[in-house]
Amino acid sequence: MQVIEARQLVKRFGKFTAVNGVSFQVERGEFFGLLGPNGAGKTSAIRMVYGFSPITSGDMAVFGLDIRTDWRRIRSRIGVCQQDNTLDPDLTVEQNLLLFARYFEINRDLARERAEQQLEFFALTNKRNARVMELSGGLARRLQLARALISEPDLLILDEPTTGLDPQSRYQVWDRLFELKKRGLTMLLTTHYMSEAESLCDRLLIMDHGDIVTEGRPRRLITEHTAESVIEIEGPSEELRSYIREHTIRHDDLGQRMIIYTEANGKMEAEIRSRFCMEACLFRPGNLEDVFLRLTGRGLRE
Amino acid sequence: MSRVDLLRISFRFRHVWFRNLITYRRIWRVNFLVPLLEPAFYIAAFGLGFSGLIEEVNYGGRDLAYTEFMAPALVATACMWNAFFETTYASFVRMYYQKTYDGLLATPLSLEEIILAEIVWAATKAAAAVTLMLVVLVPLGFADFPGAFFCIPLAFFGGLAFAAIGMCFTGIIPTIDMFNLPIFLFITPMFLFSGTFFPLSGIPDWARIITFFFPLYHLVELTRFFCIGTMESNLFVNLSYLLVFFIVFGYLALLAMKRRLTQ
Numbered sequence: 206m207q208v209i210e211a212r213q214l215v216k217r218f219g220k221f222t223a224v225n226g227v228s229f230q231v232e233r234g235e236f237f238g239l240l241g242p243n244g245a246g247k248t249s250a251i252r253m254v255y256g257f258s259p260i261t262s263g264d265m266a267v268f269g270l271d272i273r274t275d276w277r278r279i280r281s282r283i284g285v286c287q288q289d290n291t292l293d294p295d296l297t298v299e300q301n302l303l304l305f306a307r308y309f310e311i312n313r314d315l316a317r318e319r320a321e322q323q324l325e326f327f328a329l330t331n332k333r334n335a336r337v338m339e340l341s342g343g344l345a346r347r348l349q350l351a352r353a354l355i356s357e358p359d360l361l362i363l364d365e366p367t368t369g370l371d372p373q374s375r376y377q378v379w380d381r382l383f384e385l386k387k388r389g390l391t392m393l394l395t396t397h398y399m400s401e402a403e404s405l406c407d408r409l410l411i412m413d414h415g416d417i418v419t420e421g422r423p424r425r426l427i428t429e430h431t432a433e434s435v436i437e438i439e440g441p442s443e444e445l446r447s448y449i450r451e452h453t454i455r456h457d458d459l460g461q462r463m464i465i466y467t468e469a470n471g472k473m474e475a476e477i478r479s480r481f482c483m484e485a486c487l488f489r490p491g492n493l494e495d496v497f498l499r500l501t502g503r504g505l506r507e
Numbered sequence: 508m509s510r511v512d513l514l515r516i517s518f519r520f521r522h523v524w525f526r527n528l529i530t531y532r533r534i535w536r537v538n539f540l541v542p543l544l545e546p547a548f549y550i551a552a553f554g555l556g557f558s559g560l561i562e563e564v565n566y567g568g569r570d571l572a573y574t575e576f577m578a579p580a581l582v583a584t585a586c587m588w589n590a591f592f593e594t595t596y597a598s599f600v601r602m603y604y605q606k607t608y609d610g611l612l613a614t615p616l617s618l619e620e621i622i623l624a625e626i627v628w629a630a631t632k633a634a635a636a637v638t639l640m641l642v643v644l645v646p647l648g649f650a651d652f653p654g655a656f657f658c659i660p661l662a663f664f665g666g667l668a669f670a671a672i673g674m675c676f677t678g679i680i681p682t683i684d685m686f687n688l689p690i691f692l693f694i695t696p697m698f699l700f701s702g703t704f705f706p707l708s709g710i711p712d713w714a715r716i717i718t719f720f721f722p723l724y725h726l727v728e729l730t731r732f733f734c735i736g737t738m739e740s741n742l743f744v745n746l747s748y749l750l751v752f753f754i755v756f757g758y759l760a761l762l763a764m765k766r767r768l769t770q
């Protein structure tokens with residue numbers, strides 16, 4: 206059975222369409238990523254999954270239940286780590302966890318036990334009595350994750366869980382998410398970090414302007430839209446440009462820089478390397494960021 | 508989809524009430540002091556300052572010292588201020604700055620339950636403040652023992668009415684500093700003209716009719732009845748008015764908040 210089944214999901218704010226007929230499925234145990242530039246409609250889409258925002262049109266079933274009618278049962282089985290910090294600043298770390306357990310009607314002894322587990326899992330044990338107001342960004346985010354897991358959900362929804370964190374905290378969060386993935390938890394994630402999506406997600410969906418741009422497994426998206434191997438050449442010559450045109454090689458011409466997508470260790474790569482790589486030349490494997498920028502463009506958003 | 512659905516209200520709302528209680532307990536020392544000191548200040552000010560100016564007040568067929576007349580009204584106004592401040596400033600901070608409601612809406616709670624919990628909590632806080640005031644007023648002889656203790660459930664009941672209308676303003680006001688407006692135009696006039704500082708028997712009919720629509724007037728009458736055993740109106744009329752006021756504005760509060768928070 207699908208954990209999430211979204212069909213022709215639409216979200217409008219007045220006349221503005223934030224999500225424009227998006228369909229996707231998330232299977233049990235899957236780590237599903239939702240990517241897209243700012244304003245693409247990721248948060249709007251996610252909020253319809255847990256019944257925070259009403260659906261303008263389309264269908265949303267979670268655990269096979271309809272979000273419109275069974276929202277309470279669905280929410281009692283979901284953990285959400287929202288994009289904004291919604292922790293209670295006046296309370297302590299532990300109080301935040303215990304109170305949240307209450308909203309899910311978890312009895313007090315069980316809540317204590319689980320809070321203990323979560324504190325340990327997120328390395329917050331020695332901060333249990335710290336007030337949330339005093340926590341750093343990384344600690345607060347870990348607490349938000351811990352709080353989302355206190356009800357032992359069957360689905361964890363993560364809206365940009367690592368945005369704004371320093372690299373140390375980010376790696377720690379990734380490490381925890383990996384651990385949860387190993388345990389078989391179904392997760393829905395949005396992120397701006399392509400390396401995060403590439404290494405964590407089983408399947409991704411890239412959105413832009415409320416529409417689906419592409420969907421699939423990260424490796425497949427890379428080979429499909431870019432290539433295994435990428436050459437970046439600074440200050441490309443006219444000679445290079447005409448060579449590329451002649452051989453219809455997949456590329457992006459950014460004026461000052463040329464990005465060429467080729468087969469790894471292929472004939473083309475060797476030829477470009479020998480003929481056009483005089484000075485500033487970079488060879489690297491293709492990655493999700495290439496896919497993302499190719500498909501959603503390089504223009505600034507917002 | 509921003510329709511109010513009363514069927515979405517279950518007893519789960521108590522968990523949000525409890526959340527507010529926990530937060531309140533963290534700063535209880537500050538919360539504790541105001542209701543204890545406020546009546547003492549008023550009574551000292553009016554008792555010392557007014558004693559030469561006003562001899563006695565005729566109210567409900569009795570001649571009362573001015574402080575005796577005024578003290579029970581302080582119980583009612585404290586109830587109003589506490590409940591109204593809680594669902595305006597405090598709720599606005601939770602809704603807008605702390606995003607508490609956003610967090611709660613990721614749990615099995617409905618928005619209706621959250622708003623109801625806020626209103627019930629504000630009424631609870633009003634009742635707590637009144638309890639503390641009575642600790643001062645009863646020993647000083649300004650409120651009868653044990654009748655005055657009926658003011659505690661009464662403060663909860665009246666608190667619901669003021670909390671409900673406060674929540675309505677929270678549902679429509681754009682920024683937090685604009686609460687000045689309902690306070691200046693609604694709460695302050697009510698505070699002054701609800702038979703709090705002078706009996707209504709001395710004012711013209713048209714003014715009395717306006718006063719009748721102030722929920723505070725009804726609460727003042729009731730607190731006076733329970734504190735000194737005298738009133739100039741009908742107990743059931745007062746209670747009914749407050750109940751209707753709560754139901755009407757409670758529903759409007761749900762509607763306004765639902766409009767505001769449904770995205």
Ligand SMILES: Nc1ncnc2c1ncn2[C@@H]1O[C@H](COP(=O)(O)OP(=O)(O)O)[C@@H](O)[C@H]1O
Binds near residue numbers: 221223242243244247
């Ligand atoms: N409550 C709202 N009212 C009006 N417009 C909104 C609201 N929430 C989001 N939007 C708009 O919808 C678009 C998508 O927003 P969002 O889903 O937050 O994007 P993302 O999470 O991908 O950055 C943006 O243009 C945003 O301004």
Ligand SMILES: [Mg+2]
Binds near residue numbers: 247
């Ligand atoms: Mg977002």
